[in-house]
Amino acid sequence: MxxxxxxxxxxPPELTTKMLTSMFDKFGKITETIIMTDKRTDKSKGYGYxxxxxxxxxxKAIKAxxxxxxxxxxxxxxxxKPERNV
Numbered sequence: 001m002x003x004x005x006x007x008x009x010x011x012p013p014e015l016t017t018k019m020l021t022s023m024f025d026k027f028g029k030i031t032e033t034i035i036m037t038d039k040r041t042d043k044s045k046g047y048g049y050x051x052x053x054x055x056x057x058x059x060k061a062i063k064a065x066x067x068x069x070x071x072x073x074x075x076x077x078x079x080x081k082p083e084r085n086v
Contacts, residue, residue: 002055004031006062009047009076011035017048024050027064028057049080 008020021033035048052058058079066077 003079003082004053004055004058005049005051005080006058007047007049007076007078007080008065010070010073011044011046011048011075012071012073013044013046015044015070020048020050024061024065027052027061029053 006024008024011020015035017033017035020035021030024030024033029052030050031053032051033048036045037043038045050058050061052061062077062079065075067074068077069075
């Protein structure tokens with residue numbers, strides 16, 4: 001199974017889902033964008049996921065965006081790890 005989900009780390013706290021989508025939509029069709037938030041405070045945890053419809057688009061996004069700076073911090077952009085069954 002191809003992995004189309006990209007992990008994006010080191011995000012600034014004020015970055016919105018809409019902003020994250022607009023940063024990545026030039027690489028291909030996005031099916032889902034999520035920024036992880038703390039359940040109690042609803043504040044960003046500083047990372048999220050972008051899911052593309054095609055694996056090739058995810059690869060393009062990783063190649064272009066990994067280690068690019070956003071507000072002075074280098075983003076980590078890589079394939080997400082598969083979810084483990086607990």
